[in-house]
Amino acid sequence: MIQIIFLLSLFLSISNASVQDFCVADIKGSDTPSGYPCKPASTVTSDDFAFEGLIAPGNITNIINAAVTPAFVAQFPAVNGLGLSAARLDLGPAGVIPLHTHPGASELLVVTQGHITAGFVSSANTVYIKTLKKGELMVFPQGLLHFQATAGKRNAVAFAVFSSASPGLQILDFALFASNFSTPLITKTTFLDPVLVKKLKSILGGSG
Template identity: 45%
Template sequence: MAMSHDLQLIFLGLLALASSLAIATDPTQLQDFCVADNTSNIFVNGFVCKDPNLVNENDFLFKGLNQPGNTANQLGSKVTPVFVTQLPGLNTLGISLARIDFAPYGLIPPHTHPRASEILVVIQGTLAVGFVASNNPDNKLFTKVLKEGDVFVFPQGLIHFQLNIGNTNAVSISGLSSQNPGVITIANAVFGSKPPISPYILEKAFQLDQKTVEILQAKFWTNNS
């Protein structure tokens, strides 16, 4: 029986949706595991698999997430990542996590993860968190104050932040939907790029004068991971 026009449209729509989902996430594994071979000089989308006969339990183990990060920097925060580069067994699994330590009033500045959504749980302290929707239609801010045990999710690719609003240390754990989520810290990328973006572009984009742009470009932009 021939498929009706409406059914054809539905089928094509579902096929397009499935295809878009397939290319929007980390590749699906085709074997039990593909432990990253960090010694390989071959470049692929991900990491070359280590010889399965050489894989052992330590390839799936990361120790030290119980250790506080050093927050003695201008942001007052420290990210301890557990991505594929720290835990080779994550290769092709599409997941990772990070511990985030905050000094009193410490900040994780506005940033994005181009390849992952993030789910955050507060272990200790009180955090003000939020993300900004895309500029269609109005860059709406979604923000919340989180206490111990609260969970918040940041959709993939959207600008988000976390701020310790207490006068004591805070700790959170984040899970991410990629083995290598990437991070673009907005201020660092815009004002700290090498070579620098033309001041004229930044003046017009941020509606600033040339002197202010030059001051911002001359600053040392901290990487807290």
């Protein structure tokens, strides 16, 4: 009898334990390694947990003929602290998402329209490339350089899911040629011809 009473009291204490189910971000606060501060639970509504920002295609009228529309914590505060986020990729004919990394997350890509050639480079400098069709998936491990490009003459669409609410994004070409990274240093560290470096900087808007 004593054991039954003990088990019942233990069950009741566990069932009444406080659990924080979610932490919808207050993006007016500061982002930290552990995420944004939480909105007061009394102000959270069902609308906070739904996001319409990936319905419309992105604007692909640009130099890469492609667009990435994020649903990271800054756009979709409900993913705060949940260890996931998403993005939409739109690629026109000859579209490309250039070599880039997500320092904070691995990526799972799902193709929903057209064909996409995608790949990544491992830390052992092994290249893994696959052409994906509608319904197929590919994974890109955290921090590794990877890319996506249209395969064929039709537009392509894909959705990416990340293992972090803030996966981060750094595009290699933009880091080199859309920044103030000096031409002499780029030439020295990449072995590229300085004339080519200056040409790429003029195209992408870099200086130095």
